[in-house]
Amino acid sequence: MKGHTLLVNVLVAAPLPKAFTYQWHSEHMPRFGMRVIVPWGRQHRIGLVQGVAPDQQLAENIKPVHSVLDQGECLSAQWQALIEFAAKYYHHPLGMIALEALPKALRVLNARGEEPVMVAKSREHAMKLLAERTDPDTSVKANKTKIDKLEKPELNAEQLDAVAQLANAKGFNPFLLYGVTGSGKTEVYLHTVEERLKQGEQVLVLLPEINLTPAAQALYKERLAPHRVVVMHSNLAELTRTKAWFEAATGAADVIIATRLGVLTPLPRLGMIVVDEEHDPSYKQQDGMRYHARDLALMLAKQREVPIVLGSATPALESWLKADLGAYKRLCLKNRAVLGASLPKVELINTANFPAKEGLSEPAMQALVQNFEAGKQSIVFLNRRGYAPQMVCNACGWVANCDHCTAHMVWHKNERMLRCHHCGAGQRVPTHCPTCGNQDLTGFGRGTQRIEETLAGLLPTANILRIDADSTRNKGQMEALLQQAHSGEADVLVGTQMIAKGHDFANVALVLALNVDASLYSHAYRAPERLFAQLMQVAGRAGRRAGDARMVVQTRYPQHPLFDALKAHNYESFASHEMQARKDARMPPFSHQATIRADHKKLANCLQFLSTARELGEPLVDADSPVFMCDPVPLTVVRVGGIERAQMLIESESRPALHRFLTQWLAQLHELPGSVRWFLEVDPVDL
Numbered sequence: 170m171k172g173h174t175l176l177v178n179v180l181v182a183a184p185l186p187k188a189f190t191y192q193w194h195s196e197h198m199p200r201f202g203m204r205v206i207v208p209w210g211r212q213h214r215i216g217l218v219q220g221v222a223p224d225q226q227l228a229e230n231i232k233p234v235h236s237v238l239d240q241g242e243c244l245s246a247q248w249q250a251l252i253e254f255a256a257k258y259y260h261h262p263l264g265m266i267a268l269e270a271l272p273k274a275l276r277v278l279n280a281r282g283e284e285p286v287m288v289a290k291s292r293e294h295a296m297k298l299l300a301e302r303t304d305p306d307t308s309v310k311a312n313k314t315k316i317d318k319l320e321k322p323e324l325n326a327e328q329l330d331a332v333a334q335l336a337n338a339k340g341f342n343p344f345l346l347y348g349v350t351g352s353g354k355t356e357v358y359l360h361t362v363e364e365r366l367k368q369g370e371q372v373l374v375l376l377p378e379i380n381l382t383p384a385a386q387a388l389y390k391e392r393l394a395p396h397r398v399v400v401m402h403s404n405l406a407e408l409t410r411t412k413a414w415f416e417a418a419t420g421a422a423d424v425i426i427a428t429r430l431g432v433l434t435p436l437p438r439l440g441m442i443v444v445d446e447e448h449d450p451s452y453k454q455q456d457g458m459r460y461h462a463r464d465l466a467l468m469l470a471k472q473r474e475v476p477i478v479l480g481s482a483t484p485a486l487e488s489w490l491k492a493d494l495g496a497y498k499r500l501c502l503k504n505r506a507v508l509g510a511s512l513p514k515v516e517l518i519n520t521a522n523f524p525a526k527e528g529l530s531e532p533a534m535q536a537l538v539q540n541f542e543a544g545k546q547s548i549v550f551l552n553r554r555g556y557a558p559q560m561v562c563n564a565c566g567w568v569a570n571c572d573h574c575t576a577h578m579v580w581h582k583n584e585r586m587l588r589c590h591h592c593g594a595g596q597r598v599p600t601h602c603p604t605c606g607n608q609d610l611t612g613f614g615r616g617t618q619r620i621e622e623t624l625a626g627l628l629p630t631a632n633i634l635r636i637d638a639d640s641t642r643n644k645g646q647m648e649a650l651l652q653q654a655h656s657g658e659a660d661v662l663v664g665t666q667m668i669a670k671g672h673d674f675a676n677v678a679l680v681l682a683l684n685v686d687a688s689l690y691s692h693a694y695r696a697p698e699r700l701f702a703q704l705m706q707v708a709g710r711a712g713r714r715a716g717d718a719r720m721v722v723q724t725r726y727p728q729h730p731l732f733d734a735l736k737a738h739n740y741e742s743f744a745s746h747e748m749q750a751r752k753d754a755r756m757p758p759f760s761h762q763a764t765i766r767a768d769h770k771k772l773a774n775c776l777q778f779l780s781t782a783r784e785l786g787e788p789l790v791d792a793d794s795p796v797f798m799c800d801p802v803p804l805t806v807v808r809v810g811g812i813e814r815a816q817m818l819i820e821s822e823s824r825p826a827l828h829r830f831l832t833q834w835l836a837q838l839h840e841l842p843g844s845v846r847w848f849l850e851v852d853p854v855d856l
């Protein structure tokens with residue numbers, strides 16, 4: 170009898186690149202995506218059936234599946250293909266990807282070792298909606314009068330052309346929607362989505378920031394009613410997230426607005442994908458499976474044979490090159506859609522001639538005062554939060570450092586705290602220097618809090634708002650701040666890149682950018698690209714409806730070519746300059762990279778591990794696999810949270826060669842003994 174027991178492979182969230190074999194006693198045939206509870210050590214875990222085990226040899230230690238939770242209705246073969254691709258491309262364990270793609274309630278048992286009740290509730294909720302779904306065409310007609318009453322901006326010729334192409338696109342068809350800030354990309358998406366929904370399709374809309382989802386959801390809901398619009402991001406309450414997932418996965422939802430995790434959701438009726446602000450670094454996941462949501466979205470579109478549109482005013486160079494090569498169709502919006510709105514005039518202040526006092530140069534202060542007196546709003550953009558990036562003792566030279574990281578503590582004056590921005594450690598601000606006893610400790614450098622203080626001194630009657638990760642930490646704070654900004658109550662908005670993204674402030678006539686120089690000559694090769702995108706984006710906040718607007722940039726390097734492109738609002742000239750530099754240096758997108766990171770309490774062990782890894786890799790490199798392994802190096806911030814980190818870069822001009830190499834190499838690395846924690850990252854962005 171024993172010999173006839175069927176064995177199945179089950180995917181479990183474990184950091185090993187394999188499935189685990191169990192006995193199968195259910196009356197149902199095992200198939201991919203069925204969720205099961207399996208014994209795991211002394212506990213139980215949720216796993217996904219991968220399929221019948223290729224090896225049916227029953228061994229003594231093979232345990233039976235404990236119970237079957239569902240029939241895998243939602244996890245289709247299409248979804249399987251996507252996560253299998255992701256696992257292969259990112260060289261990440263399939264079980265980890267598959268399980269982590271699900272909402273927590275579907276993959277983690279509750280304290281009693283049972284499936285949480287919210288799963289059944291959410292499934293019922295979605296099934297009910299699905300049953301109530303009417304023919305999209307008739308429901309749209311029924312709602313037509315309501316839609317016609319809504320204030321819908323007229324599209325200009327460029328927008329109409331873009332909508333026509335996107336709405337009628339068939340099959341796998343990537344578009345790059347390149348439009349200056351304020352050129353009305355959102356209207357193009359809305360009109361396109363409306364057309365696609367008439368065909369009964371589901372549309373996935375990816376946004377880079379959680380902060381942008383509430384406004385997007387409200388807009389899409391209003392404009393596309395009665396179509397079902399759901400939002401998915403990592404900050405949702407678990408029940409809301411689970412419900413939204415079931416709505417998407419059963420096909421009950423029509424539009425799924427999501428941050429990067431949305432790309433791994435099953436979408437049975439998928440008809441189009443929109444990736445807004447496709448250049449945004451937040452699409453890159455920086456832990457676990459380090460995937461890029463834009464790249465996975467392209468793969469998803471290809472597998473499902475649907476069109477995809479990547480939108481940006483400052484496309485990633487990767488995307489721009491693809492459009493140059495004809496792999497993506499470029500759609501251009503060169504005009505601002507709002508009548509009378511113009512891009513701000515960019516002026517540079519050379520801090521060699523006009524030294525900054527408390528962070529602000531004389532001309533910058535004048536501009537702020539003038540703009541305030543004219544009754545207009547100003548934005549002060551500074552990409553560094555906190556009061557001062559360092560606290561120092563001028564008597565003995567002591568600097569407050571983090572005990573756990575090779576990093577300075579950042580002074581947060583409002584909270585009277587020193588905080589480490591790497592590990593999160595915090596401590597009270599000391600009353601005196603721990604080395605010499607001096608009580609006069611000062612801040613070195615400037616963050617948003619300190620500039621806010623300076624501005625309050627400069628404009629004592631102005632209402633100044635600070636928008637950064639600290640001022641928006643609690644629920645509802647961001648909405649409240651934005652509300653004040655939109656209503657015109659705020660005179661000056663000071664903040665990090667958070668204020669640059671997507672928010673439309675009607676009355677902003679002055680944008681002041683501070684502290685940009687570090688990014689001009691950074692060792693990180695993407696720093697200029699990011700800075701340019703941020704400056705263009707924050708420039709786009711000005712003059713939307715305010716008429717003559719100015720952007721003022723304080724810099725020690727006004728001759729830098731990035732500023733010529735900025736002054737001309739010319740992404741294309743920036744891109745061609747930067748593209749040539751990347752080509753000359755054989756950097757992405759002209760080469761393909763991966764890094765292997767090693768973490769351990771002792772740096773020497775990290776470096777030793779990487780050297781061993783390199784020795785293992787060398788025999789795998791040959792004429793067919795032109796792959797180059799660089800020297801292992803400690804990270805710039807070598808220690809974080811008491812753990813030292815080192816990495817090694819692997820490069821190739823051939824992507825297939827790189828992947829062939831990685832596949833063979835990793836098989837050997839997984840066999841290496843030792844206590845060094847390591848992981849691989851494909852297409853790293855922070856180099």
Ligand SMILES: [Zn+2]
Pocket residue numbers: 562563564565566567602603604605606607
């Ligand atoms: Zn001292």
Ligand SMILES: [Zn+2]
Pocket residue numbers: 571572573574576589590591592593594809810
């Ligand atoms: Zn730290």
